[in-house]
Amino acid sequence: MSWDPGGATASHGKLYIYLKFLRMEQTFFSLPMAYMGAFVAVRGIPSPSVLLLIFSALFFLRIAGMTNDNLADREIDSRNPRTRTRPLVTGAITTKEAKVLIAIGLVGFFASAYLVNRWAFLLSPIVALVTMTYPYMKRFTAFANYQIATVQGLAVFSGAVASVGVDATSLTQVLGSVPWLFVIATILWAVGFDLYNHIPDADFDRKMGLHSFAVVLGNRALTFAGLNQLFSVLLDILADFMYNLGPISYASTVLHGLVMAYAFYLASKGMFGKAFYYNIYSSIILGLGIDLDILLGIPFT
Template sequence: MCPFRFLIGGANTLILKKNQGHLSESNLLRQLQKFLRFVKIEHTLFSLPLIFSGVFLASKEPPTIVMLVLILTAATGARTAALALNRIIDREIDRRNPRTAVRELPSGRMSLYEALVVLAVGSGLYLGSAAIISPFCLPLSPLPLLIFTVYPYMKRFTALAHFGVGLGLAMAPLGGWFAVQQSFENILPGLLLSLFTLFWVTGFDIIYSTLDELFDRTENLYSFTSRYGRTKALRISALLHIAAFGALALLFIFYIKALAAVPLLMVSGFLLYLEHKKAEDVELAFFKINAMLGFVILGMIVVGVYFP
């Protein structure tokens, strides 16, 4: 038998195994991209600056690297669980909405079982990190998950559902505060930051709801936009953002007091204003401006606390 046949056969086997390896890596990458799209990992740009704002506001000394990593892990787990809950509960509504029908669950690219696994992993990561941070944080940690479980059902019977989103994200700075303080004492600065977050997030969720005005009316879903019309809804959103800036100003006047942070306070007010000037462009108003605003708030607090 010709020895070249063995060489050729061996080469073909190596090529086949190499191709299978590439296919396996490619499939793994596609799966990872699917899960990242499912949980909208880029939306952590809203919550992470708020959480760390709470951390630094509560810290007289810079937190340790270990503490920061634990807080980051808890935040990532909580955000993952919150998005998974929302997608699972709303999957039938999303299937009927042309804007959201392309999402992973309604389109069939992800199974309900896979979504439940994501929810379990995110929840476990969040609760486990909270337990390691401190025994004080663990009993409080289910509260945000409860809020994000209730919120999707609220829009089925009340336009106040926007406040459900705001309240859920308002837990972020409080979570950062409690991770450091581990008590309810002297909590007022943390509450003011949380109040800012409540008004800010509720306001920009109203802007986001303008994308679904017609669908919400057709499906009898409640939002300020579907109940009162786009113009009135945007006015309510503007009032909420004025209230948000008021809470931020109170935090600055009574607790931050750093002249070096004044420009950042002014920039935050300008970004809130710009969000309404650009409300027609929801991609810009909702995603880009809000992401910038979160980091401006974080910068203001870091400058105010550590460079008074």
């Protein structure tokens, strides 16, 4: 119950504190999903510049979004025993530094979107708005769990827009090329593991007037998390079929589901930290498997 992915004691160096504050390792479970969207959308491999800009956009949006989340929740985190070692709470990172990070993150994100193609730049404010409003939404509705999960789904969406938009002549063409089944499946998957953050804090969140499905559902929240992830795997399998992907995609989807099932087992034993990180592994398996499938030219055309 004491697990916190964003905690860092003052005994660590500044670089380590920044990395923990931004949870940079989590960028690497979004990246395979973004590349999955890019590869599936064009049924091939985007140019190196597009792949680099996808990474750049995710990297900078992570900086802006995570810093904004920590800044918005600073007072709440200071009252929660689980999150009292977060850098903004301890003063290891100042409010001024946080605001500078948000500015850097947003400028870097919009610049990356502008450089990749006009459609990515046109749609980038929507992605930023969804990301930046999450910490305030949970003060009003439990559906904030779905909002933060949508940020992960938007990684798939954004990857597709980045790759297709290079040659697209209309927004309709861009949106029609997005692998929407994978977008929705990613959202459902992310709802499940996001609840691994909220279930240990359900009593605290209830006292603070914060909203999540962990608060609403109580002891049934873990089952709800599992059902979301079960439906996500079923949608992934349907997507493999609908997008005419090959055997590596199917195998990675099954393995993705098995890892999630193990994560659910860990969560049922109260090991939410381990469960959370096994979900990161599962996303890497799915994304890289599908990317490899397309890289090798296995999908039928």
